[in-house]
Amino acid sequence: MAVAEQQPLATPPKAAEARVPTVIVDDVHIVYKVYGAGTGKGSATAALSRLLLRRGSPNVRRVHAVRGVSFTAYRGEAIGIIGSNGSGKSTILRAIAGLLPPESGKIYTDGQPSLLGVNAALMNDLTGATNVMLGGLAMGMTQEEVRERYQGIVDFSGINEKGDFISLPMRTYSSGMAARLRFSIAAAKNHDVLMIDEALATGDRAFQRRSEARIRELRKEAGTVFLVSHNNTSIRDTCDRVVWLEKGELLMDGPTDEVIKAYEKHTK
Numbered sequence: 001m002a003v004a005e006q007q008p009l010a011t012p013p014k015a016a017e018a019r020v021p022t023v024i025v026d027d028v029h030i031v032y033k034v035y036g037a038g039t040g041k042g043s044a045t046a047a048l049s050r051l052l053l054r055r056g057s058p059n060v061r062r063v064h065a066v067r068g069v070s071f072t073a074y075r076g077e078a079i080g081i082i083g084s085n086g087s088g089k090s091t092i093l094r095a096i097a098g099l100l101p102p103e104s105g106k107i108y109t110d111g112q113p114s115l116l117g118v119n120a121a122l123m124n125d126l127t128g129a130t131n132v133m134l135g136g137l138a139m140g141m142t143q144e145e146v147r148e149r150y151q152g153i154v155d156f157s158g159i160n161e162k163g164d165f166i167s168l169p170m171r172t173y174s175s176g177m178a179a180r181l182r183f184s185i186a187a188a189k190n191h192d193v194l195m196i197d198e199a200l201a202t203g204d205r206a207f208q209r210r211s212e213a214r215i216r217e218l219r220k221e222a223g224t225v226f227l228v229s230h231n232n233t234s235i236r237d238t239c240d241r242v243v244w245l246e247k248g249e250l251l252m253d254g255p256t257d258e259v260i261k262a263y264e265k266h267t268k
């Protein structure tokens with residue numbers, strides 16, 4: 001009986017590298033409501049009579065800050081968000097962080113996104129050292145972990161380069177020093193999704209380099225990083241993809257070089 005020639009088993013095609021989505025922004029609109037934006041109707045009596053008569057405030061102004069924005073971010077990406085002043089960059093980050101509800105549309109996130117903004121809350125009357133401890137605990141580290149990383153955080157921030165500033169209250173820091181400390185605390189932890197809003201702009205060049213290197217590390221450690229910045233060099237050095245917002249709309253989303261080139265042409 002003839003034996004069928006054994007065919008070598010075809011090697012299955014190597015599974016394509018699975019891209020894991022971390023943030024999905026789906027047709028999101030965000031509207032701020034500004035109360036008391038008109039004149040003359042702000043008195044307590046007027047407010048009371050509105051309550052009693054169940055009439056809405058006549059002075060609510062709506063600012064439609066984000067208009068139908070959609071994109072998906074994947075694990076391991078660093079995405080720059082650019083656009084002129086007031087284009088909605090900070091607003092979309094705050095919404096991804098869960099701090100602002102969208103008027104319509106949906107935002108899905110994998111893990112808890114951390115927003116590191118220029119206004120991230122640290123206590124001005126407490127020393128830098130206490131803020132490092134509190135900030136670490138607030139990010140979910142144990143006391144032991146914060147103690148282990150304390151020196152690394154202080155060294156990274158460079159706060160003590162010109163004397164023992166870490167033991168002084170934060171209100172004695174310049175805005176650049178405070179921003180450096182905030183970034184150093186946040187960067188001490190690996191985040192699923194880390195969003196950085198202009199935090200690098202205030203540091204000097206040496207600090208910016210350290211931060212950029214740390215952002216690259218955070219990406220390797222499988223997180224997703226968003227960076228809002230007006231500094232195209234920072235964006236070029238850290239991000240492989242850029243989302244360009246203008247007047248609340250997404251104008252372009254693509255490889256860094258392409259988008260920055262188009263943006264520079266637009267702003268010239």
Ligand SMILES: Nc1ncnc2c1ncn2[C@@H]1O[C@H](COP(=O)(O)OP(=O)(O)OP(=O)(O)O)[C@@H](O)[C@H]1O
Binds near residue numbers: 088090091
């Ligand atoms: N708390 C708020 N209340 C009302 N309107 C707001 C508020 N915050 C922002 N806006 C408005 O929303 C729009 C988008 O603002 P946003 O701060 O997101 O812009 P941005 O792109 O981050 O600007 P910039 O580059 O100047 O930081 C602007 O028109 C702004 O006036």
